[in-house]
Amino acid sequence: ETGVTQSPTHLIKTRGQQVTLRCSSQSGHNTVSWYQQALGQGPQFIFQYYREEENGRGNFPPRFSGLQFPNYSSELNVNALELDDSALYLCASSPSTVSYEQYFGPGTRLTVT
């Protein structure tokens, strides 16, 4: 059984650009959540996807969007990057929306210059 994987590990983008981050859920998990972890802070909930639909959203602007695919893998897209978007982006998968057990991937470190 493979765990949650994320790609890429690191990337550097320029302000105003767009970025796509990818996440593969743990086998059998149909729910994916994304978090932003700025340096020195705890993770902040961005949104959750269940069966390819957004199932809850935190306090993030619409330029943060996502997708979930039939195989339950997921993408996080960020448009019009700002310097403050520099952070570790974490993906977490769960067996269901009500399991409360989340399994986190190692994260993608995004640097915006």
Added chain:
Amino acid sequence: AQSVTQPDIHITVSEGASLELRCNYSYGATPYLFWYVQSPGQGLQLLLKYFSGDTLVQGIKGFEAEFKRSQSSFNLRKPSVHWSDAAEYFCAVVSTDSWGKFQFGAGTQVVVTP
């Protein structure tokens, strides 16, 4: 407003000594409580969780936590720390009226000295 507070940003402890990390929460509905650990370059690993029942819960790696409703606290403890316990620890809360929206504290960095 809902909030999770970890009062200690940084704790230094000697190997073999006991460790206690504090977590206080403010939630209207019944909260579900978690402790996660994050080592450098790695994702978050669940140490333990509290949903209901016995207020003292046991987790992995020898950790335990006690839920105290009257104090709105969920403190994490370990009787004897090992050098490998050096990491950042996060308390997290989710409530039944906000499915999936975990709220994390700012974290406590634990340094273990020889």
